């Protein structure tokens with residue numbers, strides 16, 4: 001029987017938060033608008049970048065969803081002898097190897 005452990009990705013909450021691009025509500029995704037500006041001689045069109053998104057046209061907003069690693073359960077089955085343990089060994093070994101190569 002495999003052991004159940006806390007999901008390493010979400011820490012047991014079963015929830016994931018990531019930044020997702022949304023069209024900016026301030027400019028509707030266009031990044032700004034053209035304005036007629038009187039320069040003392042004639043009107044000229046000047047592009048005014050939207051202040052809310054800085055002219056990007058989109059804003060990053062935190063989005064919630066179920067964790068993809070544990071499917072929102074908050075736990076996963078522990079797999080014996082896999083990555084977590086191997087990684088702990090591989091890092092020092094890699095450093096030693098690097099030190100040896102660089103001499």
Ligand SMILES: [Zn+2]
Pocket residue numbers: 007008009010011012013014015067068069070071072073074075
């Ligand atoms: Zn998870």
Ligand SMILES: [Zn+2]
Pocket residue numbers: 024025026027028029031032050051052053054055056057058
């Ligand atoms: Zn905007």
